[in-house]
Amino acid sequence: MKRILFVDDEPMILAGLRRLLRPQRERWDMSFAGSGAEALALLESKPFDAVVTDMRMPAMDGAKLLELVRERYPATIRIVLSGYFESDAAMRAVPVAHQFLAKPCDPEKLHEAIERSCGFAGMLPDAALRRIVGAVGRLPTLPRTTALLTEALEKPDVPLSEIGRIVEHDVGITAKLLQLVNSAFFCLPYHVTSVRRAVSCLGLDTLKHLVLSVELFHTLQPRYPIAGFSMESFEEHSHLAARIAARLPGPEPVVSAGVVASVLHDAGKLVLASRLPEEFERALEESRARQLPLHIVEQERMGTTHAEIGAYLLGLWGLSGALVDAVSRHHRPVASPADGAGLSVLAIAHIADGLAWEAPLVKAGEPASAWTDLLDHAYLGGIGAEAELPGWRAMAQQVVETRGE
Numbered sequence: 001m002k003r004i005l006f007v008d009d010e011p012m013i014l015a016g017l018r019r020l021l022r023p024q025r026e027r028w029d030m031s032f033a034g035s036g037a038e039a040l041a042l043l044e045s046k047p048f049d050a051v052v053t054d055m056r057m058p059a060m061d062g063a064k065l066l067e068l069v070r071e072r073y074p075a076t077i078r079i080v081l082s083g084y085f086e087s088d089a090a091m092r093a094v095p096v097a098h099q100f101l102a103k104p105c106d107p108e109k110l111h112e113a114i115e116r117s118c119g120f121a122g123m124l125p126d127a128a129l130r131r132i133v134g135a136v137g138r139l140p141t142l143p144r145t146t147a148l149l150t151e152a153l154e155k156p157d158v159p160l161s162e163i164g165r166i167v168e169h170d171v172g173i174t175a176k177l178l179q180l181v182n183s184a185f186f187c188l189p190y191h192v193t194s195v196r197r198a199v200s201c202l203g204l205d206t207l208k209h210l211v212l213s214v215e216l217f218h219t220l221q222p223r224y225p226i227a228g229f230s231m232e233s234f235e236e237h238s239h240l241a242a243r244i245a246a247r248l249p250g251p252e253p254v255v256s257a258g259v260v261a262s263v264l265h266d267a268g269k270l271v272l273a274s275r276l277p278e279e280f281e282r283a284l285e286e287s288r289a290r291q292l293p294l295h296i297v298e299q300e301r302m303g304t305t306h307a308e309i310g311a312y313l314l315g316l317w318g319l320s321g322a323l324v325d326a327v328s329r330h331h332r333p334v335a336s337p338a339d340g341a342g343l344s345v346l347a348i349a350h351i352a353d354g355l356a357w358e359a360p361l362v363k364a365g366e367p368a369s370a371w372t373d374l375l376d377h378a379y380l381g382g383i384g385a386e387a388e389l390p391g392w393r394a395m396a397q398q399v400v401e402t403r404g405e
């Protein structure tokens with residue numbers, strides 16, 4: 001049973017939440033507090049999985065409350081439920097909240113958001129993952145521009161100009177974003193020169209995830225050099241995977257999600273590189289020495305892998321289930337009955353990652369071996385993709401050859 005604490009200074013709103021969420025009583029143990037002080041007293045009396053708070057409250061506002069929650073109970077999920085007209089206040093919560101929801105929130109959406117965040121915290125029964133996330137310390141919050149975008153996208157009919165303003169506020173992000181959009185990930189027939197144009201080509205969702213990848217790569221930089229790891233080669237691999245993903249067959253929305261999953265698939269490596277550098281360095285070294293894939297060595301040494309760690313973080317931030325699932329299983333894919341005909345987001349992420357690893361090695365003259373081949377051939381056979389592989393390998397070679405064009 002998950003313990004959720006709702007905080008709002010308006011008794012009407014608390015009563016409304018209590019009523020709306022009554023059907024969840026079987027699964028959630030819910031508490032309701034009318035102020036920050038009352039919330040802190042409850043938190044002291046028993047542990048909670050998540051705190052969902054209003055922003056604007058007298059005495060202690062939501063941002064202050066979540067700051068204290070972060071300090072005292074770092075494993076508790078922190079969610080802001082704010083009104084449309086509280087943007088300024090919500091901005092203050094950006095560094096401390098994992099997720100933002102807009103009031104009035106329909107119960108379905110609220111339920112889904114809480115379940116999703118806690119579900120990933122619930123992934124922590126895995127003692128190894130719990131230890132890693134514990135060592136990471138505070139669960140990293142959603143990077144700033146992504147958080148502002150997420151908040152803006154909660155509003156109905158948000159004008160494109162506002163989206164443009166949020167992203168363009170950060171010149172570095174804008175430059176990097178436009179570079180990604182134009183880097184042949186999406187096979188666009190023309191050059192995109194503004195955020196607004198990028199949104200209309202790719203859609204808000206894809207744009208948001210690209211911004212997230214830019215910010216993520218930036219905020220999780222390793223603090224000192226790690227043997228066998230560099231940000232340049234990390235980004236190169238992620239981007240190569242994305243370019244390969246863009247050329248795999250499928251309906252546009254699935255391929256776009258596959259491209260995004262490919263950009264983000266190794267996010268867990270950044271968590272390890274920036275927060276557990278020594279452990280990560282030793283795993284890399286052993287992987288090279290034994291010519292064994294990194295995820296296998298990580299599993300042996302830490303009991304979990306960068307795939308689950310990355311998925312955990314993205315799930316906490318409320319990314320869609322298909323995306324989180326693709327990141328989580330990119331080395332160990334499983335076919336799901338929900339898969340329709342054609343490649344799923346997970347299949348695209350798995351194939352693109354395998355080919356992006358293999359193609360540069362083949363180009364460098366490395367003979368094919370268990371070291372160069374990360375693909376799960378039983379899985380590919382099961383989804384009927386094995387026969388396509390030679391063609392995709394040739395395509396990946398071509399993408400490597402045309403790097404930088």
Ligand SMILES: [Fe+2]
Pocket residue numbers: 265266295306307330331353
């Ligand atoms: Fe990986």
Ligand SMILES: [Fe+2]
Pocket residue numbers: 237265266353
């Ligand atoms: Fe990878």
